Amino acid sequence: MELVGKYREDLYICAQCSFCTTTCETIGYTLWESNTPKGRMFALKELLEGNLEGKSSIMEELSTSAFNCTLCGRCEAVCQTDIKLRDLWLNLRTELVDRGHFPQKLSLMRDGINDTGNVANYPNNERASWVDFVEDAPDHLFQNEKADVVYFVGCMSSFSPAISSIPESFAQVLHKAGVDFTILGEKEMCCTYPLLVGGLGGDKELTDRLRKANVDAVKATGAKEMVFTCPSCYLTWKEEYIEQYGLDVELYHSTHYIRDLARDGKIKLNKTDTKVCYHDPCDLGRNSKEYEAPRKIISYTGAQLAEPDQTKEIAYCCGGGGVVEVYDPDLSTYMSSAAVRAFDETGAEITLTACQQCKRTFQSTAKAINSSMKYMDIVEFVLEHME
Structure with missing residues (x-):
């Protein structure tokens, strides 16, 4: 080899x-x-x-x-x-x-991304369907030709009803804060993260085609900033797009962006004494080295933070990463169960995370093992406590 x-x-x-x-x-x-x-x-x-x-x-x-x-x-x-x-x-x-030694279900995943432009294998013109459920959405449905900021939604948040509340909430946060932003709608393609972690990144024709479509769509808006609620999309753009395509765009995860909005007084958060647990997503925490921003946001709300027994650099994995869920969902559930039990032991009312895949996986596992813990993305928690 x-x-x-x-x-x-x-x-x-x-x-x-x-x-x-x-x-x-x-x-x-x-x-x-x-x-x-x-x-x-x-x-x-x-x-x-x-x-x-x-x-x-x-x-x-x-x-x-x-x-x-x-x-x-x-x-x-x-x-x-x-x-x-x-x-x-x-x-x-x-x-x-x-060498041909890999789970064949990954070939089906690659074919789906190739055919539709997304890992969910749905018609890509339905990417912005979640906007229909946003209360008081503007007439342009968050799709402007030009904008200062692009919100890159990601495949799973766009197509999975279990987590569509995440882009719905974040779009409302940005809108209420007066941010001039747009989503790309059907022009947005898979960021190529599933291909990379699935070992399929060697398909240069496919990855280049998807990335070029994304880059062209962002450039057309004239935006100088991009923000992501998906840590894996954020990590992929940071590592695979900026230098390679010479993009003059600042990248932010939603926790960076909300922290700065709150710090600068552009949004105000009502105080709460709710006891919350925070889970560090792998691609935001260990793999992007961001631990401070989510905790700073929690501190702005006054919520009591209860850390699980393993956190930050050694935080639990939700089991939904590395496309393992595609070919071995039982392994994914096994890994997620350990984390869910650890969150239960904190005595928190809510476990917050900052990744749509983590929320989806934890919710499913909690139901399977009869845990009553409530799971929210931090952007949902912020919207709930905005003045």
């Missing part, structure tokens, strides 16, 4: 200390060490040294291990030798896909 040569130094630096294994949330589900970060590193080193020649099953075993991973980054957060493990797992997936 080309990968083992590229990461040769890391494979020898790995101390096989098991910190990553004890932190990985999949171990209790799979019960095999080969399915842990440590197990993958060991297998890759054995491949490098030629000790697995003739063992035809190794690629399938590596594939099972590599794709039983949400790419949450917890293993990297505790790595004692500072190996960039998430980057390694992403590249491993890409090479496995190139």
